Amino acid sequence: MLIRHAPDLKPSEITPKDIYLNRRTLLAGAAAGFAGIAAPGALAAPLAAAPSPFSTDEKKTSLRDVTTYNNFYEFGTDKDDPHKNAGPLTTKPWTVKIDGLVGKPGDYGLEDILKTVTLEERIYRMRCVEGWSMVIPWVGFSLAELIKRAEPQGSAKYVAFETLVRPSEMSGQASLYKILDWPYREGLRLDEAMNPLTILAVGLYGETLPNQNGAPLRLVVPWKYGFKGIKSIVRISLTEKEPPSTWNLSQPSEYGFYANVNPAVDHPRWSQATERRIGEGGGLFVKRRPTLLFNGYAEQVASLYSGMDLKKFY
Amino acid sequence: MADTAKRLSNAPAPPRGAAAPGTAKRLTSALQRVPVWLVYAVGFIPAVAYFALGVMDELGADPMKVLERELGEWALIFLIAGLCVTPLRQLLGLSLLRFRRALGLLAFWYVTLHLVTYLVLDQGLDWAAIWADIVKRPYITIGMASFVLLVPLALTSNNASIRRLGAQAWNRLHTLVYLAAAGGALHYLLVVKSWPLEPLIYAAIIATLLAWRGWRRIAKPAGARAARA
Numbered sequence: 001m002l003i004r005h006a007p008d009l010k011p012s013e014i015t016p017k018d019i020y021l022n023r024r025t026l027l028a029g030a031a032a033g034f035a036g037i038a039a040p041g042a043l044a045a046p047l048a049a050a051p052s053p054f055s056t057d058e059k060k061t062s063l064r065d066v067t068t069y070n071n072f073y074e075f076g077t078d079k080d081d082p083h084k085n086a087g088p089l090t091t092k093p094w095t096v097k098i099d100g101l102v103g104k105p106g107d108y109g110l111e112d113i114l115k116t117v118t119l120e121e122r123i124y125r126m127r128c129v130e131g132w133s134m135v136i137p138w139v140g141f142s143l144a145e146l147i148k149r150a151e152p153q154g155s156a157k158y159v160a161f162e163t164l165v166r167p168s169e170m171s172g173q174a175s176l177y178k179i180l181d182w183p184y185r186e187g188l189r190l191d192e193a194m195n196p197l198t199i200l201a202v203g204l205y206g207e208t209l210p211n212q213n214g215a216p217l218r219l220v221v222p223w224k225y226g227f228k229g230i231k232s233i234v235r236i237s238l239t240e241k242e243p244p245s246t247w248n249l250s251q252p253s254e255y256g257f258y259a260n261v262n263p264a265v266d267h268p269r270w271s272q273a274t275e276r277r278i279g280e281g282g283g284l285f286v287k288r289r290p291t292l293l294f295n296g297y298a299e300q301v302a303s304l305y306s307g308m309d310l311k312k313f314y
Numbered sequence: 315m316a317d318t319a320k321r322l323s324n325a326p327a328p329p330r331g332a333a334a335p336g337t338a339k340r341l342t343s344a345l346q347r348v349p350v351w352l353v354y355a356v357g358f359i360p361a362v363a364y365f366a367l368g369v370m371d372e373l374g375a376d377p378m379k380v381l382e383r384e385l386g387e388w389a390l391i392f393l394i395a396g397l398c399v400t401p402l403r404q405l406l407g408l409s410l411l412r413f414r415r416a417l418g419l420l421a422f423w424y425v426t427l428h429l430v431t432y433l434v435l436d437q438g439l440d441w442a443a444i445w446a447d448i449v450k451r452p453y454i455t456i457g458m459a460s461f462v463l464l465v466p467l468a469l470t471s472n473n474a475s476i477r478r479l480g481a482q483a484w485n486r487l488h489t490l491v492y493l494a495a496a497g498g499a500l501h502y503l504l505v506v507k508s509w510p511l512e513p514l515i516y517a518a519i520i521a522t523l524l525a526w527r528g529w530r531r532i533a534k535p536a537g538a539r540a541a542r543a
Contacts, residue, residue, distance in 0.1 A: 064375075065375035068374060068375060069374060069375035069376060073508075077508075077510045079374065079375070079376065080374060129507075130507065132376060177511055179508055179509070179510060180508065247507075250508055251507075251508070266450075269451060269452070269453060269504060269505075270447075270451055270453075271443070271446065271447065271450075271451070273443075274443070276376070276378075278375050278376055279375065282371070283368060283369060283370075283371045283377060284365075284368040284369065284373075284377050284378050284381060284435050285378075285435065286378045286435055286436060286438065287438075288437075288438060288440075
């Protein structure tokens with residue numbers, strides 16, 4: 001496999017080889033996955049990242065499962081569609097427009113952003129609204145770092161995000177049958193966005209993000225259902241009003257703005273009390289585990305919602 | 315499946331609008347040579363294949379879901395195939411009646427395997443969770459009801475039952491398949507997020523096949539209906 005280093009990475013930013021190799025052996029089980037699976041088209045480059053106290057020590061979902069089982073409707077609705085179809089997506093150069101209620105609006109090149117932030121490895125649980133979950137070692141930086149840099153104004157209360165619209169490279173957007181209203185949109189309350197758990201991810205398993213996982217830049221909010229984790233972000237706007245979000249627009253009675261993981265608040269059509277951890281159990285045999293309030297991150301985020309009726313603000 | 319054996323023996327004269335009766339006739343007689351057991355043998359290939367792939371862990375990251383969904387889809391495919399038998403004869407003069415029981419029973423077995431997958435592999439026989447699903451989740455309620463509707467049809471899919479019930483009562487009983495097919499289509503639509511195409515296509519095909527029967531019933535002169543009864 002051809003591994004090219006991203007041109008924007010200075011040699012000093014790349015982990016020394018011995019540490020890198022050592023880290024690889026530490027990633028037991030995952031190493032096997034590296035050989036051939038790093039996804040077609042994705043020129044995976046190693047990323048240096050500091051460990052984080054927010055990481056879980058639960059068993060990580062294999063690289064193969066993390067990169068072949070995805071919801072990314074811009075590339076099709078089947079779980080393996082993004083893996084099969086996301087190859088052609090050009091992620092370099094990449095610009096993120098930051099606008100709205102900020103002191104420094106503008107088009108920010110991803111390479112410039114990456115020069116000013118600290119990359120960390122965050123091993124987070126990911127719970128999909130469909131009832132399955134994974135444990136994913138993301139590489140990313142705190143969203144708060146980027147927002148602070150844009151100097152939010154006092155009136156800003158929410159953060160809105162948009163995904164790229166490029167039907168020529170995103171087969172799902174080119175389809176005559178429009179499954180969702182593009183661009184995919186998501187939003188967070190500003191305090192949620194500034195919470196230290198909230199990151200913008202640029203990699204996983206120590207390398208740059210494969211396209212199907214939302215390259216080159218995606219949101220990760222581990223206490224919310226996976227659909228909040230908007231992928232391939234091209235715009236971040238600070239707003240005064242709650243911004244629209246794609247699934248909420250699509251089916252408002254089923255997908256709320258908050259979408260906090262909550263075993264006590266069922267999806268109208270299915271239970272959220274338990275989840276299938278992908279890869280656990282082996283083969284056809286599924287081991288269900290109880291779903292945790294705020295996906296197990298209550299200690300860090302429950303205070304954001306004190307006094308709120310979580311059944312009403314689902 | 316509401317056609318009587320009697321009606322078949324009445325062999326309706328060349329159907330209206332039959333495209334090429336000669337071809338249909340030749341095809342029908344060629345199909346006479348295909349043994350019914352072959353339909354079963356071929357029909358069970360997908361179930362065996364998906365189960366084998368699942369055991370070998372070749373169904374991707376969430377193999378149980380793939381197995382569950384594929385068994386459900388094949389159940390719909392066999393239901394649709396069974397429902398096509400009558401319109402094919404009426405429209406093209408092609409008789410597949412010999413195979414209809416096999417198609418119906420294959421549909422029933424696929425629904426059963428789909429249900430067993432849900433009960434055993436998906437829910438791990440957690441009866442409290444399963445019961446909660448049945449009473450609280452319309453798509454599970456509808457799916458389960460469709461299965462229950464198919465049980466008496468499967469149990470009476472034999473010549474002895476037709477003799478015992480009489481062709482007319484047997485036919486009336488087997489109109490339940492319409493309800494089961496509609497339930498199956500709705501069940502699929504309700505299980506997915508948003509409106510992906512696949513469940514919509516199954517629903518459209520089943521709706522068309524049911525509407526065809528409804529239309530025939532309305533359009534048919536009263537006299538013909540009386541003769542049929």
